[in-house]
Amino acid sequence: MLKLFEYNWQVRKDWFDWCSTVNEEELLKKRTGGLGYILPTLYHIVAVEYGWICGGIQDKAIEIPPFEEVANLQQIIDFSARCHEELAPFVYEWNDSLEDKIMIDITDEGERVPHKYGEVMRHVIAHEIHHVGQLSVWSREIGLKPVTANLIGRGLFDTVKIHL
Amino acid sequence: MLKLFEYNWQVRKDWFDWCSTVNEEELLKKRTGGLGYILPTLYHIVAVEYGWICGGIQDKAIEIPPFEEVANLQQIIDFSARCHEELAPFVYEWNDSLEDKIMIDITDEGERVPHKYGEVMRHVIAHEIHHVGQLSVWSREIGLKPVTANLIGRGLFDTVKIHL
Numbered sequence: 001m002l003k004l005f006e007y008n009w010q011v012r013k014d015w016f017d018w019c020s021t022v023n024e025e026e027l028l029k030k031r032t033g034g035l036g037y038i039l040p041t042l043y044h045i046v047a048v049e050y051g052w053i054c055g056g057i058q059d060k061a062i063e064i065p066p067f068e069e070v071a072n073l074q075q076i077i078d079f080s081a082r083c084h085e086e087l088a089p090f091v092y093e094w095n096d097s098l099e100d101k102i103m104i105d106i107t108d109e110g111e112r113v114p115h116k117y118g119e120v121m122r123h124v125i126a127h128e129i130h131h132v133g134q135l136s137v138w139s140r141e142i143g144l145k146p147v148t149a150n151l152i153g154r155g156l157f158d159t160v161k162i163h164l
Numbered sequence: 165m166l167k168l169f170e171y172n173w174q175v176r177k178d179w180f181d182w183c184s185t186v187n188e189e190e191l192l193k194k195r196t197g198g199l200g201y202i203l204p205t206l207y208h209i210v211a212v213e214y215g216w217i218c219g220g221i222q223d224k225a226i227e228i229p230p231f232e233e234v235a236n237l238q239q240i241i242d243f244s245a246r247c248h249e250e251l252a253p254f255v256y257e258w259n260d261s262l263e264d265k266i267m268i269d270i271t272d273e274g275e276r277v278p279h280k281y282g283e284v285m286r287h288v289i290a291h292e293i294h295h296v297g298q299l300s301v302w303s304r305e306i307g308l309k310p311v312t313a314n315l316i317g318r319g320l321f322d323t324v325k326i327h328l
Contacts (some may be wrong), residue, residue, distance in 0.1 A: 003286055004168075033301030033310075116321050122167055123315040130313040133297020139195030146197075149294040151287040157280050163272050 005091045007151050008049075008128040014147040015054055015135060019073050026142055027073065034134040041135060043067050043076050045128045050083035052088055052120050057103050058158065064140060094121070165285055169255045170293050172213075172292040176244065179299060182235050182258040185215060190306055191237065198298040205299060206240050207231050209292045212246035216288050217254055221267050221281055258285070 019027055019038070035041045047064050055062040070079045074147040099118035106112055132149065139146035182193055183202070189309035191203040199205045209229050219226040234243045263282035272277055295312065 003282070004290065007290060009284065021284065033304040034297075053283050116318060118167070119316055119321045122171065126168070126171060126313065126315045129290050129293040130170070130297040133198075133294040137298050137301045138295070140197040151290045152279060152283055157283045 001094050001125075002091060003079055003156055004125045005155065006156050007082065008125060008132075010154055010156065011132055011147060011149065012128070014044065015132065016057070016073070016077050016080075017140070018144070022142065022144065024072065028071075028163050029142065031138050033137070034131060036076050038135060038138055039071070039073065039076060040067055041131050043070060045131055046080045048127055049124050050087055052124050053087040054083070056105060056115075057117055058090060059103070080099070080143070091121075165258050165289075166255060167320055168289045170320055171318065172289060172296075173248065174318055174320065175296055175311060175313065176206070176209065176292070177206060179296065180237070180241050180244070182303070182308070182311050186306065188236065188310065192235075195305065197320060198295060202299060202302055203235070203237065203240060204231055207243070207296050208296055210240070210247050212291055214251055216284050217251040218247070220252060220279075220282055223267070238303070240263050246310045255285075255301050 019042070023040075023124065028037055030036055031038070036043055050062065051064060054060045055064075070076055073120065087096065101113045101117045103117060103120060104112050104114055129149075132147075136146035167283070175310065183206070195202055195227055199208055206225075215228060218224045225248065229243065232241055263280065265281045267281060267284060268276050268277045268278055293313075296311075300310035322328075
């Protein structure tokens with residue numbers, strides 16, 4: 001489980017670095033598919049990971065700023081770092097005994113839906129990789145090489161903690 | 165590990181169903197990003213999973229047909245089913261004792277590169293999700309709703325085997 005989170009965090013950091021080489025106008029230009037914009041996609045990835053792990057599984061009272069309050073690259077990077085600091089310990093301490101524990105999600109319609117922790121964690125992993133696939137298309141639209149999505153060759157299987 | 169493979173197989177089946185509602189011309193039209201075409205992307209997903217698991221980890225003599233030999237939807241579906249039948253038992257029998265076993269990859273340049281089985285398996289998982297993110301953008305370009313990428317809500321945590 002941890003290795004796929006570390007993969008996502010490393011890839012996210014690479015995308016932040018990629019963003020820093022791109023005109024901010026491009027990061028906020030309307031595009032086809034997904035969330036429709038590069039920077040809001042990165043914001044969304046962070047918010048969803050934080051929301052499910054700290055707000056959902058850990059049932060903490062969390063505050064997620066609206067996008068407008070963190071609407072530039074540095075603020076998204078800072079938002080990601082703050083969320084990461086709060087959620088990473090849970091991920092690093094993950095163990096199989098947590099797999100079938102149940103959290104209750106309250107939907108927008110007020111419905112209470114139970115989910116296993118293991119299901120939520122995998123949802124979060126797949127969610128980030130999926131949206132990053134969309135970034136890779138938009139990157140080519142701008143004429144830029146996207147961040148590599150390869151998991152092999154990142155040194156993830158010999159490394160220590162990833163810092164965002 | 166298994167749950168993320170099952171997620172990918174279920175999503176892949178949904179994309180095959182999605183493809184069957186789309187004009188074949190659209191499936192082979194050049195697009196921006198990734199492999200650049202919808203059907204070759206699905207072929208590539210299948211070939212990479214099969215290549216790493218059966219050819220790489222299991223070190224079997226495998227044959228992957230060139231895309232031109234399976235260049236329509238039904239043939240890709242059949243190719244996927246054949247590969248799935250051969251590789252799924254390994255995934256279903258996966259256990260933690262396999263994590264650190266080593267396979268040797270021989271690169272196009274003839275270099276021998278060792279990889280842990282656990283790294284290869286996660287590479288394959290992330291690889292498919294990433295490319296599916298690209299399909300979702302192309303789907304919107306055609307004006308169609310993409311297959312949902314949500315892992316939660318697929319019943320994966322109560323189901324039996326997925327058949328492709």
